Amino acid sequence: MANVKSAKKRIRVIEKKTLRNRMVKSQVKTEIRKVLTEIQNGNAEAAKANLQSAISAIDKARAKGVYHKNNAARKISRLTKAVNKASV
Numbered sequence: 001m002a003n004v005k006s007a008k009k010r011i012r013v014i015e016k017k018t019l020r021n022r023m024v025k026s027q028v029k030t031e032i033r034k035v036l037t038e039i040q041n042g043n044a045e046a047a048k049a050n051l052q053s054a055i056s057a058i059d060k061a062r063a064k065g066v067y068h069k070n071n072a073a074r075k076i077s078r079l080t081k082a083v084n085k086a087s088v
Contacts, residue, residue, distance in 0.1 A: 020064075021066050024060075024061045024064060024066045025061065025066060027057055027061075028054075028057045028058055028061050028066075028067075028075075031050070031053055031054035031057045031058075032054055032075070032079060034050045034053075034054070035047055035050045035051050035054050035079055035082070035083065036082070038050055039082055039083065039086040042086075044083070044086050044087035047083050047086060047087070048083055048087065051079060051080065051083050054079055055076050055079070055080075058072050058075050058076055059072065059076075
């Protein structure tokens with residue numbers, strides 16, 4: 001355990017940030033799972049609709065610094081590619 005006041009504060013701040021990051025990542029994973037579920041069910045229109053909300057969630061996470069910009073771009077690219085492949 002930290003003894004210095006500033007170190008104790010850093011621990012508290014990190015705990016808050018970790019909790020926020022975990023919540024944001026969980027939301028992104030849920031949105032991605034919705035898209036993949038619709039693809040597996042063969043419902044291309046619903047997958048396209050869910051894709052927009054998934055892209056929005058990923059972009060918001062990137063803007064908050066939860067994901068690196070290349071990581072977010074890769075997730076969006078792979079999801080879009082999967083939806084396009086399923087709709088053909």
